[in-house]
Amino acid sequence: MSAVSPGLPWLPCVVFLLHACHANPGVKLPPGFMDSLPMPHQGPHPSYYISTTYPLSCEGFTMRGGLESEKLPWSQARQSFRDFVAQKGNWDEVSKYAWDLSSCWCSCGSCETSLRVCPVGTMTALNMMLVSKSMSSASRMASFINQKSTCSHLDPYALILRLPPWSELILTGWPTFGVMHLVAVTLRADGLMERHLDDIFAAQLALHSQGPTWRRDRASNFCELLGYRPDSCPLRLASELVWQAVAVADMADASVSSVTDAAQALVRRAQEMVLGLLPRVPGISECMQAQNLFLGISMSSNGLKLLDGLHQLQRKLENWLLVPQKKPGAVVNASQICPVGDARWQGEWLMETDFLKDFQAELDSFPAPKSTTPVVSHEKREAWVCTLFAGPELPWAQIALHAEVVRTLAFSIRRKSKQQRPFVVLTQATIPEDIRRELLADGLRLEYFHAPSLVMKVPRDYEWKLSWFRGRNLVPTMGQLAVWNLSSYDTLVMLDDDMLMVDSADELFSVPVFAMSHDPLPLWSPDDATKMASKQTRLNNAARVVHPNKRFFQHLVRRIQSGDFKDDPLINFWGYDLQSLEDAFWNQYGPRKGVTNFVAGKFSGCAKSPPGIATLPQQVAFRTGQWRPDAALVEANVTDPTHCVLPADYNFFVDFKSVFSMVYYGVVPEDLKTLNIRSLMKRLVVFLYRSGSLTGSPKILHWPGSMRKPWERLHERLRSGWDQLWWEAHEAMCKESPAACRISCD
Ligand SMILES: *[C@@H]1O[C@H](CO)[C@@H](O)[C@H](O)[C@H]1NC(C)=O
Ligand SMILES: *[C@@H]1O[C@H](CO)[C@@H](O)[C@H](O)[C@H]1NC(C)=O
């Protein structure tokens, strides 16, 4: 410590006089973990999505995934931090949350899971700790002035180099930059000044005889210390860029899309300039250089302006992209439904939107096989069907929302089909009268199922496996199965409401056997299900071709209600939900063939081998690009217990979570060294066609999962091309329909 200069008389007293829990340099993350953290939209890292918490907002999905850090009070802490930087916070509460969320810092929690569950929140909390009640100015400065030259990768300032780019951070609801600004202001109040930097760097490097030495030139300015003249200081330029972005954001008449794009571009450039300084910053490791860089930023007036600008920009952007929460007890406007749910921090979804746009570009550039024009069928009693739950336990607004979504689907079918067929809404007698009349006004037919006799019987001790229903506030009712009960029709094609037809699919009515859509990713755990996985494709019950039969309906319901499938590997793996129960039933009922095939628009048999990525050998073949399915076809007819699988053309997943999982399926670390994200996307497209999952361009799109419905993307900039198609269909439907449309937000 003898190297401490007289310019810093207080320094020796503060070093490690810590009473607060200090960043623990010994915290170890698995090898490569820090390298995996950056999440630009082109490559969010797969490990984030093992958690069910959305990583940019820390909002949970329907259910918690069971990771330790998912139980931390993320949402409450975020609110508290936001209030705090808006100067209306409760100091005790902020300190408590900062302490709770940063527990891993002092090795009393797991940093690995905290960073997986909510990297942005973790970083904000660590910054918050620095200014919280439990941190004295002595310990704060000790954290900043790295005397030991050891460096924790969890230091909030080292972390910012690893986390999502600033251009994405400014769209989140975590006040990251506001807190960083606050830390800088607090350090200055503690007495730290820009002119101390020279001494600090010299003292640090003097501790390391093998390391570089710091040639002191008595410069008083951070930029000058790094060798820049004041007029060409990158920090000044970066700060100007950010303030330009603030000015752009202030232009009242600009559209949200062009402003976010322009602001993001300016911030991206500013970040490049700042990070370009890193190699010149003194330090014996990159981690320490990063700490010193942010120390310099915090101390210099340009740096402080930069942090303030980013904070102001974030506040402006989030104000546009945030859907305000209705106050409890607010009057519900029955002519308006704002369906945004937990996705109200709209800016946070931009990263996913851009990922989907890239994937769509790859898909569209692939020369897909042409599909043939369907043959018109005659005199058959055929219809499209969609289920609308309308039980008395459901709020009116939820039923009304889904009714409008069903009408949009029906409209898309009407618009694209070569042959017009009735559209049946399979619902409950308790449907509110106004909604019933609106569906009829749109030309839809109504059929009813008797919900009480379709309430799912769950074997004792299996209730915990009901996750699908619990997350959706539904009594587990198997309403969809009642499609088999509609025996006044010969052939029905049933779709989920979160789907959209983008090309005619009349040919489905020529399929003579039961056929159901599939999941191109079975995601079997190889240990417990290798045998089945080698033969079967996992069904996904979003789309199906049904030949109704009351006796079969009773048989199906009886079998499923018997509880016989409770220990089926499918149920063990996926939970006690209807989709897995149906899958298990059909597995036992008859042979499962591959995808349906159509020649000249008419059914011509099903492929022999299953589509999708099912077996381990296939996964290896997938990686090496060698897998080709056996496409030999078999005949099938109505009396046959055989069932077939519908290709992904009729159930094409266009939500981020599904596309993301498929893109990263089977990816091993070596792949990431040679393939960029666009190559991975291209590889997936090729594979979807080669494996037989996809046979032509997608005809029916599907948005499964929560928080990823197209109607939850209110701003155009947040919509993928597919989301936009949904909105266009919705708008066209509303223009034509005599009934009310309610989806809108103030
Ligand atoms: C309810 O919302 C509709 C559509 O946005 C609007 O036209 C109407 O004025 C609103 N009514 C009330 C009472 O706020
Ligand atoms: C099946 O249809 C009949 C009418 O054909 C109806 O009475 C019965 O309630 C339906 N069953 C269920 C479970 O919906």
Ligand SMILES: *[C@@H]1O[C@H](CO)[C@@H](O)[C@H](O)[C@H]1NC(C)=O
């Ligand atoms: C229908 O399939 C069954 C079983 O494969 C077969 O025995 C029967 O001949 C087929 N009927 C027709 C009309 O093709």
